[in-house]
Amino acid sequence: MTISRKCVPFTPFERELSKSTIAIVTAGGVHLRDQEPFNIADELGDLGYREIPPDVNSSQLMVTHHHYDHSDADNDINVVFPIDVLRDLAAEGFIVGLARKHIGYMGYTMQLKAMYEGTAREIANDIDKGSRADAVVLTGG
Amino acid sequence: MKGIPTVLITVSPEVSAQMRPPRALYPKGFKIGNSLGRPGMRDLQKKVLRNALELLGKNTRPGEIITIEYQEYGEQYEPPHVKKPA
Numbered sequence: 001m002t003i004s005r006k007c008v009p010f011t012p013f014e015r016e017l018s019k020s021t022i023a024i025v026t027a028g029g030v031h032l033r034d035q036e037p038f039n040i041a042d043e044l045g046d047l048g049y050r051e052i053p054p055d056v057n058s059s060q061l062m063v064t065h066h067h068y069d070h071s072d073a074d075n076d077i078n079v080v081f082p083i084d085v086l087r088d089l090a091a092e093g094f095i096v097g098l099a100r101k102h103i104g105y106m107g108y109t110m111q112l113k114a115m116y117e118g119t120a121r122e123i124a125n126d127i128d129k130g131s132r133a134d135a136v137v138l139t140g141g
Numbered sequence: 142m143k144g145i146p147t148v149l150i151t152v153s154p155e156v157s158a159q160m161r162p163p164r165a166l167y168p169k170g171f172k173i174g175n176s177l178g179r180p181g182m183r184d185l186q187k188k189v190l191r192n193a194l195e196l197l198g199k200n201t202r203p204g205e206i207i208t209i210e211y212q213e214y215g216e217q218y219e220p221p222h223v224k225k226p227a
């Protein structure tokens with residue numbers, strides 16, 4: 001197995017969970033029904049991402065991704081994008097709340113450099129500047 | 142930029158390990174497309190998410206993937222393996 005030689009971007013978590021807001025970033029191709037779907041016709045993959053607001057009704061979310069079976073996510077988006085689950089944890093006081101924005105992108109690309117140096121940094125900056133997230137949960141498909 | 146703490150929930154631990162995520166949870170045997178569990182299994186989904194978030198404050202070793210087994214998931218699946226170079 002080839003291991004990345006890049007250093008691990010480890011950021012310590014120094015807050016209590018019960019005082020923390022959490023953002024979700026998923027590679028599972030999740031987006032709002034009225035947002036432009038990811039371009040699955042592009043064999044190189046779609047490098048874009050979609051912002052998802054914290055007050056979204058989960059029935060307004062869908063998946064556009066052709067590299068995994070998302071039939072379960074079509075029935076319950078929480079299996080890859082646990083937005084309602086986060087709300088439950090906030091209601092229980094386990095976390096304080098949801099960040100101001102969450103992100104969906106299509107985690108399939110043949111353009112790894114563009115994904116790593118472009119999309120990933122844009123998402124990180126977007127979360128850093130506008131979401132007030134104290135930590136991020138990452139999910140794949 | 143100071144950085145934001147992250148925790149990954151992965152159902153492809155060997156593939157994810159190649160990128161050495163700072164913190165990661167593998168819910169053992171969950172199939173691709175079921176990162177949090179099966180549809181409608183809210184209690185299981187909450188347990189997985191709680192366990193993932195709890196890793197944020199634990200002394201994890203960057204690059205290490207923590208495996209947890211959840212009996213209530215039911216039938217387990219073999220995760221994809223990384224081909225070793227010949």
